[in-house]
Amino acid sequence: MFGIRSSLRSAAALLPAAASSQPCVRLSSGSQQEHRTFYEFRTYSIQPHLNAAFLKLTNEKIHLRTAHSQLIGYWSVEYGGLNKVFHIWKYDSYSQRAAVRAALSQDPIWLKDYVSVAIPMLVSQDNEVTYLVPWSHLQSPPQEGGVFELSSHLMRPGGPGVWGDAFQAAVTSHDAPGYGKLLGAFHSECGRLNTVHALWWFQSADQRAEVRHRSHSDARVVSAVRSCVGHLSSQENKLMFPCPFSPMK
Template identity: 70%
Template structure:
């Protein structure tokens, strides 16, 4: 009898514990990787690799016929690569949605002027093409340079996996320290959506390549910049850059 009472007490205690656990609120795990995109706008990065002996001809043809392309969607900028890659052009196109991009591509495929006057002539001049879909990071917007006639540097940072929740704050501080100290003008800061993931691109503007060199030398001696870069570099895998010269028809120069 005593043993039976002990068993009943244990059963009752176990049931009470189960009810207590069920009554507790279920914790919610956060799966957000940082500030999220609040709108559908994205930017397509396109890089064309030109056959070396046709580089000048390609740029001339594009300058003459780019209006056929911009009639369909917005061009943000178009540049030739001067350092960091030869015989390349880099351009950025803005779209309000993936549906809009699909409709633009369909319209271009049916545009006889675009096909006959440009595509049929330009494509044989290329050795390859590459593209990437990017979003502006939530704390950045497109800011045109203070004046025309400069050069732009596209710096690409390959960050550790995990997204902005891991490296976003440190990266924002690093960029903000450079811009806030007057060392550079950030045209835009973008993160990759399709292409190589965990990439962040910063498009910097300088008055000239020589001014960039002088500013870089000076900023490397600034304790504020050094501290911010050191913190951000803890999340960095690799980086690369290109110096870009704007084409005459580029909206951003």
């Protein structure tokens, strides 16, 4: 499933007609957040003819930004959205983020050397506040290189109290030897609600493709996906390569 769209289609075919056409939806707030640390997901769309120039500029000037707060990873999207970059920033609280944004707005070198040059290169910017789900911890890839996948899932309304266990089972069924490596599972707090994200690492895009095909005949994976697919509204994914300056690579 998660990160593997075709597994969802295979699992959906196994569902009884009544279950697929009339999903059970209940309202629930789910468990409360246990800590204040959150992760800001940022996605920038770049003018196609300026993509290389933007990446070069960011590579040269990112130290001006990381002097203010912690960068987790910075990737260039290869599949699932061209001319895009995706990056994750960690904050201990909303007040810390506000202080960082205020400091950046008063940093003349950052504004002159980066912002004034980079902004005209962009088509759009998007951000989202996410928290790690209670059972997930942010991990590093087992080795440098490879390909990263951000698999994003819009779940039916109801919250983790409704679909949390099924989502966990579906994700962890793929986090096993011979499959991908789960680096973190996140749920959205600000942005598109009822969205959960799984950040994966694979040795290569070809290894990811092999895993996808293998999962179709893995009864353990298909069973977990089958239990979760009824809670899912839509899914999208991005395959990404880390930029040279990315801490996670």
